[in-house]
Amino acid sequence: MKIIQKPNNARGTRDFGPKEMSLRTHVFTIIKNHFEAFGFQAIETPAMENLHILTGKYGEEGDQLVFKILNSGDYLSNTEAVDFSLGSKLLIPKISEKGLRYDLTVPFARFVAMNRNDIAFPFRRSQIQPVWRADRPQKGRYREFYQCDADIIGSDSLINEAELIALFQSIFSSLNLRTNLIINSRKILFGIVSVLGVSDLFVPFSVAIDKLDKIGWDSVALELISNGFSISQLESLRSLFQFQGSNNEKIQLLDDFFSDNEVGQQGLSEIKTVLDFSALNGFDNSNILFDFKLARGLSYYTGLIYEGKACDLPFGSIVGGGRYDNLTEAFGLPNMSGVGISFGIERIIDVMRELNLFPDIKTSASKILLTYFDLTGQSIALKIANELRKSNIASEVYPEIAKIKKSFEFADKKGIPFVGVIGEQEIKDDNITLKDMKNGEQKLLSISDLIKSL
Amino acid sequence: MKIIQKPNNARGTRDFGPKEMSLRTHVFTIIKNHFEAFGFQAIETPAMENLHILTGKYGEEGDQLVFKILNSGDYLSNTEAVDFSLGSKLLIPKISEKGLRYDLTVPFARFVAMNRNDIAFPFRRSQIQPVWRADRPQKGRYREFYQCDADIIGSDSLINEAELIALFQSIFSSLNLRTNLIINSRKILFGIVSVLGVSDLFVPFSVAIDKLDKIGWDSVALELISNGFSISQLESLRSLFQFQGSNNEKIQLLDDFFSDNEVGQQGLSEIKTVLDFSALNGFDNSNILFDFKLARGLSYYTGLIYEGKACDLPFGSIVGGGRYDNLTEAFGLPNMSGVGISFGIERIIDVMRELNLFPDIKTSASKILLTYFDLTGQSIALKIANELRKSNIASEVYPEIAKIKKSFEFADKKGIPFVGVIGEQEIKDDNITLKDMKNGEQKLLSISDLIKSL
Secondary structure, X not given: OOOOOOOOOOOXXXXXXXXXXXXXHHHXXXXXXXXXXXXXXXXXXXXXXXXXXXXXXXXXXXXXXXXXXXXXXXXXXXOOHHHHHHOHHHHHHHHOOEEEOOOOHHHHHHHHHHOOOOOOOOEEEEEEEEEEOOOOOEOOEOOEEEEEEEEEEXXXXXXXXXXXXXXXXHHHHHHOOOEEEEEEEHHHHHHHHHHOOXXXXXXXXXXXXXXXXXXXXXXXXXXXXXXXXXHHHHHHHHHXXXXXXXXXXXXXXXXXXXXXXXXXXXXXHHHHHHHHHHOOOOOOOOOEEEOOXXXXXXXXXXXXXXXXXXXXXXXXXXXXXXXXXXXXHHHOOOOOOEEEEEEOHHHHHHXXXXXXXXXXXXXXXXXXXXXXXXXXXXXXXXXXXXXXXXXXXXXXXXOOOOOHHHHHHHXXXXXXXXXXXXXXXXXXXXXXXXXXXXXXXXXXXXXHHHHHXX | OOOOOOOOOOOOOOOEOHXXXXXXXXXXXXXXXXXXXXXXXXXXXXXXXXXXXHOOOOXXXXXXXXXXXXXXXXXXXOOOHHHHHHOHHHHHHHHOOEEEOOOOHHXXXXXXXXXXXXXXXXXXXXXXXXXXOOOOOEOOEOOEEEEEEEEEEOXXXXXHHHHHHHHHHHHHHHHOOOEEEEEEEHHXXXXXXXXXXXXXXXXXXXXXXXXXXXXXXXXXXXXXXXXXXXXXXXXXXXXXXXXXXXXXXXXXXXXXXXXXXXXXXXXXXXXXXXXXHHOOOOOOOOOEEXXXXXXXXXXXXXXXXXXXXXXXXXXXXXXXXXXXXXXXXXXXXXXXXXXXXXXXXXXXXXXXXXXXXOOOOOOOOOOEEEEEXXXXXXXXXXXXXXXXXXXXXXXXXXXXXXXXXXXXXXXXXXXXXXXXXEOHHHHHHOEEEEEEOOOOOEEEEEHHHHHHHO
């Protein structure tokens, strides 16, 4: 007796069938083409990384969310009975030395450190691959998802920030997705806590205000107090954060606020420069919004930071990125400044679907199905199919002698737009009946006219 | 003090830098285009599968080569002290419920079983994704590698076999790689052992002769004897296997050999039909070689089987495939016959590299680097770059005001074919000096002429 297993997906993972793949390919292709147009060179890194590469890069929570791979063979060979009382966390290094990549940034940093002598810096690299996180699955959050990253590493020029912003504008303009790009600088955030006299609280400050959108000011304020902010500092902060105005008005405000603060001034000057550069990119840049409340969660950012959001849906951020100065330092390559942008492709696809922004994308399939009623017709069908393919017309042959209705139904279900019928008369006259599945029209064509007509 | 980690790859895995990616993309794109031309619809499945999906499908050795993923969180919570004395193998189900996919065939079978109601059968599916195996790494054998599969499932017509052979011919013709396609049928192998009166030894027989190429007749004969073949049976087998001749001569020989054997006759008739169908594909099919010694290792094949080999390098097989009748049965969907072909893309790339078959592929990079000597030039460079990109000319801006020599060296190292220089005079005259990095030629152009010229 055969054992029958219920077929299912691992929790939090998805299959992509032909329809879904067509939509995904549409978005991936546009992003890829723009990456290329901006001179980014694609790389790929392996799904598995040694754990010492991944650990300690994503904070303690991140470390726990890395999927660990059991050592192959007798993975218990390095353990002793006493090890099992260590608990799950301490046992890991004894039975697992590899994990699945958690993002594309750390593997990229490893790649740069390993290939430093072959790379022409500044290096424009793009990378589009899946990553894995042992997060609790929920709507819109998966355990396997693609990231699409572009980075320019080995130059601290603000030209690079401007180039990534032009890339952002250019991609969403092609996708027809209206977005805002919120920008800020870590240096401005540092300037703010410095002016308030609590520069030592920079990290908890950034972590707390990163949650403003999610939990609101009151909860953030509580968190800041518990981290050592005074009531009067909170008041200054609140009045600063309440300010509404144009980019220029915000720059004006901070210019005064930072009159005595060098780092803050520097951050502000960088914002101005990047906005000036961006004005040259040929896009309407009114969607670039300076917001000095933007913090970004990741600790490795050191300069400009930004987040992209869809205008027409409250969907959280669909793009993130910023400048980092020390990404490769952990791998023995210090002083390698870079700036990156990451397109949240899964969310972009979800947003585009909800906003009905996908053009009428044909599920990739044959353009024509060839059908017939006898063995002679079958041979002719095989021959014609291969001729059509040589003219780049995707074709398939219905594999059996069947009632014509059956092949029409098949073409219809699969979304094949044309059926070519090879009947007795067609064989005699050396032509083919072409049926347009959309409007039902039929016409008799010679093979060369068939090729032209498709 | 920062801890510095030696950056390295997990054993048996590779990074692909821009140069390697260009070669890979060349091969992947050709295969993908042909898959589409034949009406195959792309799907993707997740890297992680539940272990009950994978286990028992690849034999005991295969089960061991599946990478297992530690359960997330407290993976020891389902264990008791006594479990650790079970040994590595028996402990696995208690601490790991997922594994990395080992091939694309089992996930495909799971996909078909789960989506049986939405799929239009016969379903032409293609899938190009990496797989992982905990094999001992060695030259040309990696722990992560891509598979490229095309299958037609839900039809037992031999038209499908012929279509896959046409696909094979068409892909290698585009790749300019000379190949042979060895074909046989499991039914012929079964017929042979039946005529010899040992049909119960079919499985060990197939396993043994699958190794003929690697270990030679003497070792295979020893293995067959140990499995219960008699000396006289071996003699009959040897004289059969020694036969040299054309496809037709081999068919003739077996026609006599199978005069009393129905399964053998059926296999032979299928070979004939497929060869007849293939004659209609428009390619020179003299590279299709019927060889009744071909066995293929995998147990799920039930009909026609084939293997592709490079003519000009003794590299083992670079393509494999065949017909299976029961692939989805383990997932509760019986009687779903299909036929598949798998392109060993990693080996194909290795062979093409060794035979110098790659055309002169430009490492994907910008077509032009824009460089300048002052802030005005910098602004103009940013503007021109974005204009060029709108005309699909991949461009990048050198990020700093630098000596012209430095930007030439950079373009050279990165393989950027043109440098556009925006100097004082160019700014005044509203044009640009274009330097061809190949021959050193320079010319002065207006921006619209620059776009035309690139």
